[in-house]
Amino acid sequence: MEVETMQKIVEVLPDKSALIERSLEVVLTKMQAAIAQRGIATIALAGGGTPKPLYEKLAEQDLPWEKIHVFWGDERYVPADHPDSNEGMARRAWLDKVPLPPANIHPIPTGATDPADAAAQHEAELQAFFKLSAGTFPAFDIILLGIGDDGHTASLFPHTDALQVRDRLITVGNKDGQPRITFTATLINHAYTALFLVAGASKRPALDHIFAPDDDTLYPARLIQPQGELWWLLDQAAGAELDQ
Template sequence: MNKKVEILKDKNALIERSLSLVVTKIQQAIESRGKCTIALAGGNTPKPLYEALAKQSFPWDKIEVFWGDERYVSADHLDSNQLMARQAWLSKVDFPETNIHPMSTTAGEPDLDAQRHEAELQQFFRLAPGEFPHFDLILLGIGDDGHTASLFPQTDALTVTDRLVTVGNKQGEPRLTFTVPLLNHARCIVFIVSGENKRPALREIFAPQGDEMMYPARLIQPEGELWWLLDHSAGAEFDGNLT
């Protein structure tokens, strides 16, 4: 597996490096395949990255945006990952609405919305039954409990292998999330991690042996490239120990 770990001096450097890498991967995908399919992460860490992407000059009609997970709230809710990305990036540029593919949360039944988004992915990527899409780029983060996307420790979503999208569970609150096999079919995954509170989880995630059910980010082993970009607060103890 093509795994790379970089520790940046602070959060500003983390965002700068993330921007450089994301821009490169988008450009490479467009040059190679005529478009780039990217799945975004939620949370606070990537927001300045999205704000920086809004200042770039891309052929926006050649980028197709998805999300790796979504809280089960309305699209205009302050906790919505979609809303954050629209406010920070997508609404700031001339981005075609038809190129934006949010996870629907309107059915009132999370599993039904998961099935609907899975059907959308199958149609968009022209998948045969049992096939998984190859996203050009998926952005991820981790929680201090070792979760990623909405794949939380000791939850049923971790064991789903025959779906593209499933229902995650955070302390009884449903969320929609890409499944582990979908994530692992990506051409490139980039983890963007900030904060000293992430160090205990990173120790477990990077350990040679560990419990994937307790630290779900260990399950992310993509076919393509795997990048871990950490600021110094998160990754100081790993500096020089990982390549």
Template sequence: MQKYLEVLVDNKALIDKALTLVTAKINEAVATKERCTIALAGGNTPKPLYQALAQAKLPWEKIHVFWGDERYVRETDPLSNQKMAREVWLTPVNFPPDNIHPMPTSSGDPAKDAYNYQRDLLDHFQLSPGDLPVFDLILLGMGDDAHTASLFPQTEALTVNDRLITVGSKDGEPRLTFTVPLINAAACVIFLVTGANKQQALKQVFAPEADGMLYPTRLIQPQGELWWLLDQEAGANINSET
């Protein structure tokens, strides 16, 4: 694993850096193999990045978009990660519909939908059960409890290592999420973390020793590159040697 850490002066600088990095990774993948697979994060932090990507000139027809996690709500729900990304990025650029791969959340059975999304991933990557897709890029955020995707502290989802997609839980509400092994198979993972409320979690994530069941983001150790982009508030107590 190659690890990179940058503490940016403010949110604008963080988004500018993320935009440069994401566009470079997309273009690199397309140049190498004529396609790029990217998994999106939800929440408020990546929204301005998606808005910036909507202004970029990229080969949309060669990019396939997935989601690393999703609340178990309809795609029209204001809380839907898919809805946000569509509104600020995918719809404005007329992204090819066949290249958008949202997590299914409408069957009423989260476990069934998790299985179906796993099957869709295997089909898309042309893999057999038991194989791990290698995403070119996975975008992640981190909560003040050190959760990432929908991998929350001391939940069963953290221990799932025989599936690509599992059902996470937040305050009793189900969510679909990539599993730790799927995330760690990626060629590149980029964390976008902002806000002073993340300082304590980051301290534990970067500590020499701490429990991954309590601080799930510690479990993310991809085989490829790991980028941490922090704003000054989040990274106030972090240095580049961490």
């Protein structure tokens, strides 16, 4: 796949409510365009508290659900019914409330004894779904992302081996000794749209580094440079210093 010059869009919204409304607009526009162009829309979800209201808004929409396929950009290594599960949160907020065909939901497996086996299994699932040849990467229509106070995104944490994985779709991340399954930066960077949702003043120090002109690789979100569009939607609390 030929990688094109990235288009970067940064918007600072008045508050979190406006952030969610704007993110809903972007997601719906991108999904509708993908369905019009390719017949389906593929979206990879983020965990955490920030995107949950977006999922609740999506549950209220009248969409061609049979044409939408849902994935996750990362997952904690817990069962889906665990309170920390990204899959579980998205199902409760959105997926269980709409007539989305079960076959269109593609959770990250977390049942293997060895997380590396689960990562390999999910990579094989993605290769089969996207009909990939060896060594190629799919282009998701939308990948939703957030950042932590340390600048991590998905489960790509500072100073971890996952940051160095360039030739795989899926790898094992590590958070304080706990395994996670995550998209690699390379996979994220093949997306048509990578969309960061960021809320809260605690994110300002990390954003200062992520948006700095120097090459500070301590902040993994800096690795995200997709082939298509890179969107940063921030509330005023997070993005005040950028909105000057």
